[in-house]
Amino acid sequence: MQGNSQQQAYDRGTNIFSPDGRLYQVEYAREAVKRGSPTLGVRFDDGENAGVVFVAGGRLRSSLQVADSIEKIHKTDDHVGVASAGHVADARQLVDVARRQAQVERLRYDEPASIEALTKEITGYIQEYTQAGGARPFGAALLVGGVDDDGSPHLFETDPSGTPYEWEAVAIGGNSDEIQDYLEAEYEGDADADGALELALRALADATEGGLQSRGMSAAVVDESGYRDLSGDELAETIEGHGLAADESEE
Amino acid sequence: MQGNSQQQAYDRGTNIFSPDGRLYQVEYAREAVKRGSPTLGVRFDDGENAGVVFVAGGRLRSSLQVADSIEKIHKTDDHVGVASAGHVADARQLVDVARRQAQVERLRYDEPASIEALTKEITGYIQEYTQAGGARPFGAALLVGGVDDDGSPHLFETDPSGTPYEWEAVAIGGNSDEIQDYLEAEYEGDADADGALELALRALADATEGGLQSRGMSAAVVDESGYRDLSGDELAETIEGHGLAADESEE
Amino acid sequence: MQGNSQQQAYDRGTNIFSPDGRLYQVEYAREAVKRGSPTLGVRFDDGENAGVVFVAGGRLRSSLQVADSIEKIHKTDDHVGVASAGHVADARQLVDVARRQAQVERLRYDEPASIEALTKEITGYIQEYTQAGGARPFGAALLVGGVDDDGSPHLFETDPSGTPYEWEAVAIGGNSDEIQDYLEAEYEGDADADGALELALRALADATEGGLQSRGMSAAVVDESGYRDLSGDELAETIEGHGLAADESEE
Amino acid sequence: MQGNSQQQAYDRGTNIFSPDGRLYQVEYAREAVKRGSPTLGVRFDDGENAGVVFVAGGRLRSSLQVADSIEKIHKTDDHVGVASAGHVADARQLVDVARRQAQVERLRYDEPASIEALTKEITGYIQEYTQAGGARPFGAALLVGGVDDDGSPHLFETDPSGTPYEWEAVAIGGNSDEIQDYLEAEYEGDADADGALELALRALADATEGGLQSRGMSAAVVDESGYRDLSGDELAETIEGHGLAADESEE
Amino acid sequence: MQGNSQQQAYDRGTNIFSPDGRLYQVEYAREAVKRGSPTLGVRFDDGENAGVVFVAGGRLRSSLQVADSIEKIHKTDDHVGVASAGHVADARQLVDVARRQAQVERLRYDEPASIEALTKEITGYIQEYTQAGGARPFGAALLVGGVDDDGSPHLFETDPSGTPYEWEAVAIGGNSDEIQDYLEAEYEGDADADGALELALRALADATEGGLQSRGMSAAVVDESGYRDLSGDELAETIEGHGLAADESEE
């Protein structure tokens, strides 16, 4: 994406509009999200159990990097998880905002915040960085998902403009358009957690040349029994079991 | 809209006038409003019941996006609703301002704020972002509508400059000029809620190639019995019933 | 008004003087006042009753806009009104300043502020926006008029530099130079309220091609019995009565 | 005064020196003072009574402007007056500073501030606007004059740099150099108040083509019996009496 | 690395994104890290004892400089050490942050912070300097390593963007790519402290022309018995013992 001189006149301040009403810094922050690896969320409800599955891709910088440390999926409350894509350090700040806000709401109302309410606290925080001067927008998108007190599963996206979107299944980050096409074609709402995980992995594999390498990836399930990270072995076995694993010799 | 060099000398700061007394950043924020989908408000009073109907267009980014989540119409008090057009994240901040202000007024005066008073609190807030440095104007317009304590219905618009306007029927956002023409031609003040809703839908359909798709749209009625969102099914049936629905096969 | 390069070197900051001692941003704000429709104030004193009449022009954006909502004349205290011209959102902020200040003075001195004292509180507020950095001047002018405790009528203007002027009769906003010429030629100090209103309407009509359309206009009288807005019907009848009405068929 | 490119490199910030040690914004503020009409102060002491006379020129924008309202001479304490030239709104802020400071000093020391002490409070305030960033200098000069507790008359000038000067007789504002020449030639220290007033009027008339028009002008005397504004009639008669009045037919 | 004009348009503010979503100032801060000498961390666990070894290279400016004073490895809590590379003064500020945070966590929870929690406090602090305006990012990277309460050893890196990474063995600073290659080839997780130290020294020697000079270097071990700096003699003897010492005559 090359900036031309007309665009450059308006793209260096978060607090100015271009003549056609665009906010270039917010658009560039969306590019920062696309520079990272993809992250997916899939909502499921098989009648007996409902929830959200997260899968995050990731690349290790070296064989000595500890795979667990590329944390992109975080428990923020008993039945809520947050997964991120884009600028990692920015995403972590937003995850901290999510955690604090979840605690504040619990203390204030003596019950957990709904997924939607929590999402909107985060998007309100993000929006302020797109309007006030003196700071840049967050170069990260989040997926906020889990199960509300009434048992209904919800999956929201926050984008760098501070807009919330609710999804049945969604991909953010690198290759997200391609992965979203796969999800749209294959998503079925009445899957169980395993089916949702399989869908997410197949969608990710479809957009990944040479198959999936579980090292660097992470996955989690939030359902009525709470938030649970998949162990590295679990994830590796699942990938293997579905025939999605990369040929290790090529690693 | 292409900026020329004379214009560019004055259009990058919210706190400067151009030589002919214009505030370009405010004008660009109006362009941001026009980039979104249209939102309509129609006031009605059939002698027995009076109120305001809101209809908001909207586009889903994917078939997996949850339609309800494109919330553009919000209850802000028992008899007050706020609908928005333009930059979504900006609009949400203003809706939060509206809600807080409605609560504050209730607490202070022990009665609900009038629609007009509430509108002016919001426009005062918007204006400050057009004068003080260090932030940009809000790229969103609102419709504030409902029924005052005396039973009279009111419908106001707030624009990015912070000016309030009162309307019988009005459209903001994309294609608003075309839709306003339709409203001017067809509006009758003594309609009931159903008639007002039909007018709004017909005006929107008139400006929408291929007919209306209820997914992504939303509608609400505020009348003497309070604020009520139309369910997706209600809205779909109404659109269908008036013969305004898009051919689904083309979706 | 085209800026040349010498002028452009000094016209983008409110806190710099040009080499010849001018404040360009204040001058540009005066242009913003001229972009609006005209507003007039006329002082009268027939020996039995004294006061000030305000008349404000205005254009409706659509036949569906509620005419009353183009409020340009505001009661700020029992015997004080404020009328504005220029950037509407800016003017409203100043009207709020005027109202708050009127209340503060009443509380502090246990009597209403004089028209002059109130005016100077407003102009002091306006001036600060022309000197401190980080904000722009107000693009609005006000007329502050009414009757002091001693029964004497006063009419002041505040301009964007923060200078107060006292007048017998004055026009601000669009076409104000032309209207002022008419006022200078026809003003008689011993008119009664009706005479003052007629003068204001005639002066406005003189500068308005095709006659006056009462929709969008507003008028008010402040005299010893207090502040009173003219109803739309009253205003229409008065305009009609003086033969100043536009031919409605041409509207 | 045309800025060249060398000068322009240093003349847009109040907080930078040019290579030759000049503060251009302060110099431009002095130009703003010269753009206004002239104001004069003359100290007198005939042995029996001592004080200061102020005379301020002024132009009415219209025959409907209330002449009294071009206030350029203000009582700030029982025996102190302040007259101004230059940017009117700036001058008023400084007059308010003078009034507040006079009250503060009275409260603190239980006696009126000396003319000199009061002047230096004002100049200290002015200086800060020439050094700190984020604001511009005041485009106004003041004359501070009156009688100290010991009966001695004093007349000070404050300029836009914040430097105080003490004078026997002085002119500030438009044409001040020409008027000062007249004062230097004709001033006699042992005049009485009437003589001082006559001198001021003659000096002003000498620099005014076509003679003096009392409408728009103002004058005041501060002596041992306190501060007193001349009424419009008094001033007109005095001007007439000295044969200095403009031919009204030419007005 | 030469900047081109497209890049230069976006690389001078920490709070702007480039059109392709990059933060140039953060990337330049990474270059600052590479300008310094290398620092290594190696995690070990032989079944009986587990911990982390740090080795830092360094150059003396003069034979009179006290070798100990090039402190790049710091004890921050009983079982935690922090080693740095890059801009020394920046690194020290971060070490102070680490120390304060370690104390705060101890006071708050009455137990030492985990290595991971401590790292994330530091990265959160670093991130803020990459988003808010008015300051630059930190031109330093840290290694945070030690033993958690459960006996498990951990080694984290913080980079100038504020991203944390966990490692088995890692090099930061000058030549870090080359050294990392060596570590990847030779690292064995079941070494003891001596083996880990030997690996670090061999990796460093491999990237250092002419062998290691112990003056200017430093090393430390954190294991279950706590944090321990190696004395200069110990380090010299170890280097000598492994045949890695530079020929002193060439110094």
Place this chain on the structure above:
Amino acid sequence: MQGNSQQQAYDRGTNIFSPDGRLYQVEYAREAVKRGSPTLGVRFDDGENAGVVFVAGGRLRSSLQVADSIEKIHKTDDHVGVASAGHVADARQLVDVARRQAQVERLRYDEPASIEALTKEITGYIQEYTQAGGARPFGAALLVGGVDDDGSPHLFETDPSGTPYEWEAVAIGGNSDEIQDYLEAEYEGDADADGALELALRALADATEGGLQSRGMSAAVVDESGYRDLSGDELAETIEGHGLAADESEE
């Protein structure tokens, strides 16, 4: 002094160094000091009495300016005086700082501040204006002189960088280099107050074409009996007595 383009790249901010380590704004402030008239300080100690003599040149803007009002020498404490050169308004602010600080020290330690301690409070204040952004340096230099509690006389200079210098005799302001040469050639440490005054006047006269005009000049002595301003007559007689007076007819 003409700025070249290399210099201009670094000379408009007080908070940047040039590549060769210079602070141009401080150097330009020194030029501002040289634009004013000269001020001299001479220390004396004849064995019986010791102190400091100040002499300040000055030009009257008009014969009507009150000569006393060009105050450049100020008593700041019982045995301390401060004389200034350069930008008058800046100097006054520093004199106020000196006075406040003298009072603070007296209150804190219950004894007068030493001349040196007082000087360093002032220079610390001046330095801050050369380092923090948002303000310019002071365009004034001060001489701080007097007698310490132990009877020893001291004379310090503060320059615009905030550096203090102690002197036996010194000139600041316009022509100071030439005057300093005279002082160096003629100064004798064992003079009495009259001798010191004569030396200062002769040095000033030597650099003043046409001799000294006492109007506009001022002088003061600080010795063991305290601070004393010379009256205009005293000064005139002394100048006359030493044959240094200008030929009045040429004035």
Place this chain on the structure above:
Amino acid sequence: MQGNSQQQAYDRGTNIFSPDGRLYQVEYAREAVKRGSPTLGVRFDDGENAGVVFVAGGRLRSSLQVADSIEKIHKTDDHVGVASAGHVADARQLVDVARRQAQVERLRYDEPASIEALTKEITGYIQEYTQAGGARPFGAALLVGGVDDDGSPHLFETDPSGTPYEWEAVAIGGNSDEIQDYLEAEYEGDADADGALELALRALADATEGGLQSRGMSAAVVDESGYRDLSGDELAETIEGHGLAADESEE
């Protein structure tokens, strides 16, 4: 040192990195240090007494300047001295920081701060001026030296980046590279105070054309018996005694 255009793009803000990770403003501040005269510190320990000797060069601006007043060596606590080079006003601010910090530490821990701890408080303070916007770095370097509670002598340098270095002997300021070479060749750690002083003087003389002139120079010793300034006579005699004095006739 001439800046080229690539460099100039990054060298005017303290809060930006250049593409190769440099902080130009810090480098320019180091140039400011080199513009001053040299200052030396030499650590000694003869077994019976240990400490640090400081010698500072200096130039008098005039024969009338009081030699003592070029204070570059300051006692900051009983056993601690601080010597400076570079921008004098900046250095004084840092010396004040050192003094305050020494007091704070004493109060907090009821014992004197170690030389190292004190140094690091100062360098932390210096670093902040290189990272936060709105101010420039300090253009001064310090030597902090003395004897710790355990009797060990320490000598630290602080540079404009805020990095501390510990030395046996070191020179900062003008000609420091040349002087350091001399120190490296001749330094012996077991000298006594006189030997250390002689070394410092010889090193300084070696880099000074025409020999040393004691006027303007200063020296101090900090050892177990505390901090002691050498008197001007002592210093002159010592210089003379070692045959290092300049030929006075050439002065």
